[in-house]
Amino acid sequence: MYKSILLSSMYINRGILLKFYSPELGKLILVHRQHKAHFYSDEDFAEYQGVESCQPIEMFDCVKDKKRLTNLITVNNPVLLTEIAESHKIYESDVKYNQSYLYDNNFIVGNWYYVYDSKKIVPIESRNDSFDLSSIDLDSVVDVSNFEQQLKTWANVLDQELPEIKRLAFDIEVETSDKLPDPLNAPNRVTAISFHSNDLKKVFVLDRGETKAYTDQFDTVYYESEKKMLEDAFKIIESYPVVLTYNGDMFDMPYLYNRALNLGITHNPFRMMKTKATLNYGIHIDVYGIFSNRSLKIYAFNGKYVEEGLNSVAKAMLGEEKTKYEGNLNSIPVGLLAEYCYNDSRLTYNLTSFNNNLVMNLLLLMCRIGNMSIDDISRLSISNWIKSMLYFYHIQNGQLIPISSDFPKVETSTTALIKDKKYQGAVVLDQEKGIHFNVVVMDFASLYPSIIKTRNISYETICCPHEECKSNKIPYTNHWSCTKKIGIVSLLIGSLKELRVNHYKKLLKSAKTEEEKEKYDMITQALKVFLNASYGVIGFESFPLYFLPVAESITAVGRDIILETVKTAKNMDLKILAGDTDSIFIHNPDKDKIQSLIEYARNIYAIDLEVDKTYRYLVLSGRKKNYFGVKENGKLDIKGLSGKKSNTPPYLKKLFNEILDELVKINVVEDFVETKQTISSKIKYVYDHFEEIPLEQLALNVMINKEPKEYKTKPQCLIAAEQLPGKPEKGQFVQYVKTWNEPHVKPLQLALSKDIDKTKYIEGFETVLEQVVEPMEIDIGFLLGRGKITTMDNFW
DNA sequence: GCGGACTGCTTACCT
DNA sequence: ACAGGTAAGCAGTCCGCG
Numbered sequence: 125m126y127k128s129i130l131l132s133s134m135y136i137n138r139g140i141l142l143k144f145y146s147p148e149l150g151k152l153i154l155v156h157r158q159h160k161a162h163f164y165s166d167e168d169f170a171e172y173q174g175v176e177s178c179q180p181i182e183m184f185d186c187v188k189d190k191k192r193l194t195n196l197i198t199v200n201n202p203v204l205l206t207e208i209a210e211s212h213k214i215y216e217s218d219v220k221y222n223q224s225y226l227y228d229n230n231f232i233v234g235n236w237y238y239v240y241d242s243k244k245i246v247p248i249e250s251r252n253d254s255f256d257l258s259s260i261d262l263d264s265v266v267d268v269s270n271f272e273q274q275l276k277t278w279a280n281v282l283d284q285e286l287p288e289i290k291r292l293a294f295d296i297e298v299e300t301s302d303k304l305p306d307p308l309n310a311p312n313r314v315t316a317i318s319f320h321s322n323d324l325k326k327v328f329v330l331d332r333g334e335t336k337a338y339t340d341q342f343d344t345v346y347y348e349s350e351k352k353m354l355e356d357a358f359k360i361i362e363s364y365p366v367v368l369t370y371n372g373d374m375f376d377m378p379y380l381y382n383r384a385l386n387l388g389i390t391h392n393p394f395r396m397m398k399t400k401a402t403l404n405y406g407i408h409i410d411v412y413g414i415f416s417n418r419s420l421k422i423y424a425f426n427g428k429y430v431e432e433g434l435n436s437v438a439k440a441m442l443g444e445e446k447t448k449y450e451g452n453l454n455s456i457p458v459g460l461l462a463e464y465c466y467n468d469s470r471l472t473y474n475l476t477s478f479n480n481n482l483v484m485n486l487l488l489l490m491c492r493i494g495n496m497s498i499d500d501i502s503r504l505s506i507s508n509w510i511k512s513m514l515y516f517y518h519i520q521n522g523q524l525i526p527i528s529s530d531f532p533k534v535e536t537s538t539t540a541l542i543k544d545k546k547y548q549g550a551v552v553l554d555q556e557k558g559i560h561f562n563v564v565v566m567d568f569a570s571l572y573p574s575i576i577k578t579r580n581i582s583y584e585t586i587c588c589p590h591e592e593c594k595s596n597k598i599p600y601t602n603h604w605s606c607t608k609k610i611g612i613v614s615l616l617i618g619s620l621k622e623l624r625v626n627h628y629k630k631l632l633k634s635a636k637t638e639e640e641k642e643k644y645d646m647i648t649q650a651l652k653v654f655l656n657a658s659y660g661v662i663g664f665e666s667f668p669l670y671f672l673p674v675a676e677s678i679t680a681v682g683r684d685i686i687l688e689t690v691k692t693a694k695n696m697d698l699k700i701l702a703g704d705t706d707s708i709f710i711h712n713p714d715k716d717k718i719q720s721l722i723e724y725a726r727n728i729y730a731i732d733l734e735v736d737k738t739y740r741y742l743v744l745s746g747r748k749k750n751y752f753g754v755k756e757n758g759k760l761d762i763k764g765l766s767g768k769k770s771n772t773p774p775y776l777k778k779l780f781n782e783i784l785d786e787l788v789k790i791n792v793v794e795d796f797v798e799t800k801q802t803i804s805s806k807i808k809y810v811y812d813h814f815e816e817i818p819l820e821q822l823a824l825n826v827m828i829n830k831e832p833k834e835y836k837t838k839p840q841c842l843i844a845a846e847q848l849p850g851k852p853e854k855g856q857f858v859q860y861v862k863t864w865n866e867p868h869v870k871p872l873q874l875a876l877s878k879d880i881d882k883t884k885y886i887e888g889f890e891t892v893l894e895q896v897v898e899p900m901e902i903d904i905g906f907l908l909g910r911g912k913i914t915t916m917d918n919f920w
Numbered sequence: 921g922c923g924g925a926c927t928g929c930t931t932a933c934c935t
Numbered sequence: 936a937c938a939g940g941t942a943a944g945c946a947g948t949c950c951g952c953g
Contacts, residue, residue: 550934837928
């Protein structure tokens, strides 16, 4: 009997393969189970080809809020579900086969189990009787006992221990001609394969008869035969429970699979799908998938990197880069090749191990919240995680999972401010342009999840069928929300929000040991990712539980709350300088006025209004979503300014930062004279020495966001990319400079100094600097003995 | 034939 | 393949111009 954590459930041979990890063994325990694919329908499918049984069954319909009779249909092949769904209205056809097994049998990924044998698997109940409900806010909750139960359920899952998982990163190098060989044909030799784990640092390389290189970083093994090299490599890969790669889904794994076929290797640890390959038994996590996941990128990794390649991600997250080399990777010395290859494996591994295995632990927490296999969590997007979380709840509670077409046919009540958008979103307040000293920023903690909770918002509670709920109006809309039953989204997201804001954040604050701190920090981060996406997915057309009145209701309540709060603040004689969605910037407020505003939000809306940060001074440019300020701790906060944007040329970014540094030094008005001197001499220097700026410092780095064919007007990045050999591709970043001659852009690689359009660049410099200098205009203008500064010439 | 005013498209940002 | 709102730059069009 082994204490193991469930990591994955996989479809194999028309059955289920459960993968448990035992830290004690350092291995996976695999359990095969039979499972019948099934769906529900009001139609009779008894005679349908491939159907094994069709039985009447009573299910709860949460949209209509009543029981209903339907049929449970089991089939002999999961593929049939998608086939039938094309021409029939059926329920639960989009529940993935492997997920369905988990839901039906109440297995939770990331939970601990005693695995005795393939028959006897017992969940380890971690009793959480000590869970303290007193800090949780139950105001306005429709069904308190259900809500409390859900809080305990979540805490029970989230508090469980997080194990260190033994894992191996590997990476291959292959011979290349002009472009990367097709992994589906694998025509070229594999020249090196590297491994990195806690207990293994090794590279296999093909011998070229060169002098052998030695290093103490890793072991190098030279091979005469590529076949033998791969056979040995496969043994290593198969000996680890979890295998990591960087983009191995699309390259390393299918390449090795097909290369093994080409070389006549009989024992292949991989299995091919359409274009990807997967491991037969181990768990493969593609680290690229984790770092290119939009939600994780923004909310867990705070947008620290823009490009998603190994080099860029490792640089941002670890402060390390790939090994550098000159010329072609095929022709570098074999020792350097080994080092390069090894370093990729090492970086890939370290991306999962930094901060005490932060990334692995986050993945496990996501598995627990979404009840989804770790290999799916690391590959699928947030909408799939949330879908899984909701589906699990429905199935656990004997509810038929609703489909969008069952929701009431309700028109949207609002119109978006932006063309082509479906409904109105948040409000952004006008800014009071200028420098402001002592500014307090207050914000509503998790505004949208709070609204979902307090207003009982869910796809089955907005415009519910009860006559008596219709008076429970949502502001700015014709919608109402249910007063009789708690909504599923409201219950699940509401309880997660309470746990984050009123439980784990408090535990984090009071944590005594470093371990506790890390644990609670991780849990709050994981919750943040789910909470932040919870509103958006419901307004996303492809989400199976898409229902616009819900998304629209959430933003409508949000507008109501912030606008009423601003009104109240103004009545208290507070000066509001700016605000966006859930925040208000207040100029030099009294402590007790802040307190009464907090109480107002609490009493009227049952929502937490908090002091988020205080600025010693704040410089508002007058443009919305665009400002900088110095916080109490002396730290500089920059939002939206062009100088910060990822596509501005590096040289301009540097200049922008230098000037900002100068501005930040200002303490008293007299300092302006000197600061102005320094700044203008900096700018003048740039103007006079413009020709000396290296080209790459002037390059813009812009992503091609769409399929090149789909553009209505070609953006400059595409025009530049078209000048390069090879087809421009969606998702590709293009570095280009602005030129004075047609077509006014050139890719960096082809550009020469004489092409550069100096005027354009100086213009660009001006707009970027304007955003920081202009709000301070009065003071600088005053010191200059002039009025408005409009151009740099004036400024000098 | 040309340039300014305007609209719409595109990217990167904010919440 | 979560949402809408905003700034900025560019592509393209319209309009007036004896």
